[in-house]
Amino acid sequence: MNHAPHSTAHGPPGPEPDRLRLVVFDVDGTLVDSQHNIIAAMAMACEGAGVPVPPHTATRAVIGLSLAEAVATVTPSANDGQRRHVAALYKQAFVALRSRPDHDEPLFPGVHRALEALETLGCVLGLATGKSRRGVDAVVERHGLEGRFVTVQTADDAPGKPHPAMLLRAMAAVGADPDRTVMVGDTRFDMEMARAAGTDAVGVGWGYHPVEELTAAGARLVLPRFEALAANLPWSAGARAATPA
Template sequence: MTAETPLRLLVLDVDGTIVDSLHNIVAAMEMAAADHGIVCPPPARCRRVVGLELVEAVATLFPDLDDALHRAVADSYKRSFQVLRAAPDHVENLYAGAVDAIAALEAQNVILGIATGKSRRGVAAMLARHGLEGRFLTIQTPDDNPGKPHPGMLLRAMAETGAASEHTVMVGDTTYDMAMARAARCHALGVAWGYHPVEELHAAGAHVVIEDYADLLAAAQRLWCGGAGEGG
């Protein structure tokens, strides 16, 4: 990058943004609940907690359980998801246009990153399954950071890449992503194909919400070229 073209960083969420994994998340949570003799909430409630750090997600779904049981259910969820991931019929489809959008960003010398509630092991498995290894310079998970909407993952991504907040775009499908971006004083770019309604993304601080991956590069460029940021 030249002095005239600063480092530009685009950070993507995973579940609900790059891949549609809700069916696996619900299945793993149902298995984890069954392990402890409790009833899992319906999929619509599970959908609401995707993106949160796992123990926090469990605590949100099962508020009447104590902390020890929240952690036990979270551990069961991890084991259940590993079982599902190892099954020959495991499916975690990429959203249409994701690979093309990543390639278009790379062609413009945009640095790519990930910030997700998924575990580092889960991210590695997803990237390998879809042939995306090596495409993301910084990968941030709750294994090493506070969970969303805390800004820690984005702050660390910027520190690792040298990108300034005004040149960083966070792309995600949940209010947690938008709140994290705002807390880190970055651009908040929502996607309409994920797990939280568009109106909630706007209410949580999204600077823009796109309907299709084909619109991602242009939307990010508008933000980098003077759109809202730095808490704007």
Template sequence: MTHLRLAMFDVDGTLIDSQHTIISAMTIAWSRLDLGTPKPDHVRQIIGLSLVEACAMLLPWATPATHRAVAEAYKSAFHTLRLMPEHDDPLFPGALAALDQLETDGWLLGLATGKSRRGVEAMLDTHGLHGRFVTIQTADENPSKPDPSMLHRAADECGVAIANVAMIGDTSYDMAMANAARAAAIGVSWGYQSLEELRGAGAKVVLDSFENLTRVLDSVIGERSCVPPQS
């Protein structure tokens, strides 16, 4: 069991550049509920959280019922935007090649995302990624990041020791989740939070491109396998 290695990927801001759709959907949701207009920078900061938690962070003064209403309006708006002919949430450069290389090197691949199961399925359809990920953890089955449940559940499903699990993500929520789970925290610089936020949340390494991902993962997991597990 211990020789298996699992690379878990965040989706929005790590594999795909979806910020424009997310900001547009949140703007529509606020408009439908007469809440004004959210600031794009504020919306970018909550990408990665589960939807109701994200709405609560954006609207800390509002009631839980309002947070849920905004979440439902967002889901409706996002679904509508996704069906438009001009919709495009592209893979970041090098993402597909990195997935190919990791599979060639024997890594298991998984997703840990604040997206819904429906949203993940749509992303897999769009980019032809069905069958690539042996475990998919979404907001529908797990507490929001940074709770470690997604990574613990993924490791259990795959029979992988947590010391051999790496979380690759673009937000402090991903890094905090990885550290809470005692997995390796690997940040990426091309997403929606800053280098300082990633390092402050415990990123072991922050990548500037997918090109070095396989080498970095081999190095980090190799180092961790030499360290006795904490009690």
């Protein structure tokens, strides 16, 4: 007697279910152009603490680090007490600058369109930044970015860049794997953090560190404009594997 095949017979394995895709952004120099306020606040803080004011280029080079590490780097002749004083004055200065009616920290061109494109692709978005939580909240509110970022990691809660802790925490918070996570930033600290966490590293060419420095630190590519991001995610068809000329 012939029997029909059982309905539960095993066939060829189906495709792997699509896994969550996480794109994590730096803030200063990547989403917002804030260098003028950071440089001004550092100068005000150093002057108030009686330590030499660093050149603009020196302060620009440490944007992205935690405040304590940034202050230590730009005040090599200061002692620990003076550095703590500079850090406290920096926070006061930045709040004062942010409260001025002429305060301006504009988004870089294409930010809203790029975030919308990523959300349309089903990506989850996050932030990993050396800014304080209060500073991040101010940026998000000022630019109408509320609800965009599912995970927000700051140096208030974890070791600063290039330590991988913030990126590891972001992945853990949403259940993302390193091979489905992209870190987007403008400094070598972002690229080094991404490599240490085992994720993809994408640099941006409009920020505060030179393109060559980003590439040397491990950037897979450096974007010429924000609109190019969605097409160059590692899971996108035709994504570039090298920095564009």
